[in-house]
Amino acid sequence: MPEFVDVTVQRYNPETDDKPRYQTYQVPYRADWVVLDAILYIKDHLDATLSYRWSCRMGICGSCGMNVDGYPKLTCSTHLREYRQGLTIEPLANFPVIRDLVVDIDDFMAKLKSVKPWIVRELEQPLGAGEYLQSNNQIDSFRQFSSCINCMLCYAACPVYGMENEFLGPAAIALARRYNLDSRDEGAEERVKVLAASEGIWECSFVGECSAACPKGVDPAKAIQQTKFDTVNGFVMGAMLMPFGNRR
Amino acid sequence: MSDAAELETRPVRTYRRPLGNDWWLRRRSYFLYMVRESTVIFMVAWLVWFLFQVAALKFASYQPPTIDDYAFIAFSAVCLFFTLWHAVTFLNLSGLILRVPIGDRYLPAAVIKAVAFGGLLFVTAVGGAIMIYLGYVKL
Numbered sequence: 333m334p335e336f337v338d339v340t341v342q343r344y345n346p347e348t349d350d351k352p353r354y355q356t357y358q359v360p361y362r363a364d365w366v367v368l369d370a371i372l373y374i375k376d377h378l379d380a381t382l383s384y385r386w387s388c389r390m391g392i393c394g395s396c397g398m399n400v401d402g403y404p405k406l407t408c409s410t411h412l413r414e415y416r417q418g419l420t421i422e423p424l425a426n427f428p429v430i431r432d433l434v435v436d437i438d439d440f441m442a443k444l445k446s447v448k449p450w451i452v453r454e455l456e457q458p459l460g461a462g463e464y465l466q467s468n469n470q471i472d473s474f475r476q477f478s479s480c481i482n483c484m485l486c487y488a489a490c491p492v493y494g495m496e497n498e499f500l501g502p503a504a505i506a507l508a509r510r511y512n513l514d515s516r517d518e519g520a521e522e523r524v525k526v527l528a529a530s531e532g533i534w535e536c537s538f539v540g541e542c543s544a545a546c547p548k549g550v551d552p553a554k555a556i557q558q559t560k561f562d563t564v565n566g567f568v569m570g571a572m573l574m575p576f577g578n579r580r
Numbered sequence: 581m582s583d584a585a586e587l588e589t590r591p592v593r594t595y596r597r598p599l600g601n602d603w604w605l606r607r608r609s610y611f612l613y614m615v616r617e618s619t620v621i622f623m624v625a626w627l628v629w630f631l632f633q634v635a636a637l638k639f640a641s642y643q644p645p646t647i648d649d650y651a652f653i654a655f656s657a658v659c660l661f662f663t664l665w666h667a668v669t670f671l672n673l674s675g676l677i678l679r680v681p682i683g684d685r686y687l688p689a690a691v692i693k694a695v696a697f698g699g700l701l702f703v704t705a706v707g708g709a710i711m712i713y714l715g716y717v718k719l
Contacts, residue, residue, distance in 0.1 A: 346593040402606065428594035436594055469684045491610060494599040515684075538673075539613045557677040 335361040338418035339370050341382065344429050352429065354420070355379075361412065367421065368396050368407040371433075384433035391547060394483030397424050398433055404488035406547045424488040426497070440484055443500050446526050447508035452519025464516040477510035477555055479548040486542035486552050492535055499535040500526065502542035502552030509555035512562075528563050536560075619666040626659035671696045 336358045344352040357378050359370045368386055375382050386396040391409040398407050399422040401415065412419075427435035457464070486502035493499045508527055512520045527533050533556050542552040604610040636642045645652040674696040675689030 344595055346595070349595075351595060352597070425597065426599070428596045430592055430594055436592070467684055473684075473686070491599065491603050494603065537613075537617070539610065541607070541609055544609065551676075554676050557673065558679060561677050561679075 337361040337370070337412060337416065339374065340418070340420040341371075341374065341433070342420075342422040342429075343382075343432050344423075346431060352422075361416070363411075363413045365412040366408055367398075367400055367405070367410045367412055367415070367419070370412055371407060371421065382433070383431045392481060394481035397483040397485050397488070398422065399425055399488060404485035404545050406483060406485065409547055424484055426488050426490065426494040427484070435484075437484065439497065440482075440487060440501070440503070443504045444482065444507065447500070447504050447523050448519055449504075449507040449511060451511060451514060451517045452522060453516075454518045466515050470515045474510045474513035476550055477506050477513070480506055480510070480546075480550050480552075481548055483547065485545045485547060489541040489545035491539055491541070492537060496531075496535055498531040500529075500532045502536075502556065505533060505536075505559060506550055506552040506555040509559055512559070524563060524566070527559055533560050533563065616666065616669055619662040622659045622662035623666060626656065626663070629655070667700060671700060 337360075338356050339359045340354050340356045342352045343349075343355050357374045359373050359378075362369075368389065371382070371384055371386075375384075384396070384398070386408065387393040388395070389408045391406055394406070396407045397404060399405070400407065400410055401419050402422075404424055407421070421433065423429045423433045423435045427437070427439075430436050480503055482503060484503065486506075487493050490499075490502055493501050505527065508523045511517045512523060536553075536556045538553060538557060540553045543550070543554065546552065604614045633644070647653070671693065675691075675693035678692050680687035680692065
């Protein structure tokens with residue numbers, strides 16, 4: 333006799349629905365299944381109209397982020413056995429829903445691009461000049477921020493982003509921090525214009541849920557608070573204490 | 581225009597669920613955040629009361645609160661509790677936020693935290709000593 337688990341899924345069809353509705357499916361229970369397996373089962377065997385994103389199934393691509401019982405999770409890394417009494421799957425909170433479990437990520441992608449999450453050099457070295465060498469300690473200073481996979485769970489957990497969608501958000505700031513701390517990078521001055529703008533770091537009131545939600549152990553809340561401190565420190569040291577000495 | 585091209589250019593109709601005013605009741609961590617933010621109300625309340633006491637000094641009929649004024653004791657205890665909550669939660673994060681470079685390393689977070697709490701104790705002790713002294717000499 334197979335065991336089943338009730339999986340309730342938020343459905344939304346923009347062509348017919350004014351607002352989302354919920355639909356419950358009975359999915360065979362297997363202790364080694366993750367939540368994404370249950371969703372794949374629904375799609376393959378119960379309802380082919382269900383829409384969702386997924387790709388790697390191993391917690392790397394960041395595509396399958398959804399709210400599971402109200403908490404943002406990577407569904408490929410969340411086991412079904414944690415929800416033996418049933419579960420509710422919704423699209424990531426705080427994002428516009430396009431269809432069923434698919435959210436619009438354009439806003440996030442634009443914000444991510446605005447902080448230039450790549451190494452910026454004032455003058456590129458020719459390849460023949462060799463590598464940009466770093467010590468282990470220099471790498472350690474930004475290593476954890478480089479683990480971000482852009483899954484956007486931190487945005488779904490952040491009530492500030494939920495209230496103020498203009499907020500740059502945790503992942504974008506964490507990645508800006510990652511490159512600002514990189515000894516090879518020279519783009520901090522370009523990024524600070526975005527980070528210190530009214531929609532940047534100062535919107536954050538340090539709820540801290542972004543760090544709790546992160547499936548990769550990144551601490552975006554730390555990145556934001558450190559950037560606040562560095563921004564103030566840079567302003568005080570550069571513009572007030574040494575107004576002329578800091579000019580190029 | 582082909583059907584596919586028309587679909588590409590058609591604006592997508594999306595649904596955005598409102599956050600709602602009760603968002604801070606949905607998770608314990610959200611609730612604790614709101615409590616932390618609200619601690620400032622008690623800090624300000626005590627400071628306002630204190631300023632009124634200072635202003636009242638100019639009146640000859642002024643009677644300072646005494647140790648058997650239970651309402652004053654209770655009010656101060658509640659304000660002290662929330663002030664300590666604010667200070668401890670804030671200073672607990674000092675090691676996380678402040679980064680003091682030493683070469684290509686940084687001062688350990690535990691050291692920064694210890695300095696921060698030590699500083700709080702020092703300032704509290706000095707401030708308390710000054711207030712007790714001023715009370716003693718009845719300035």
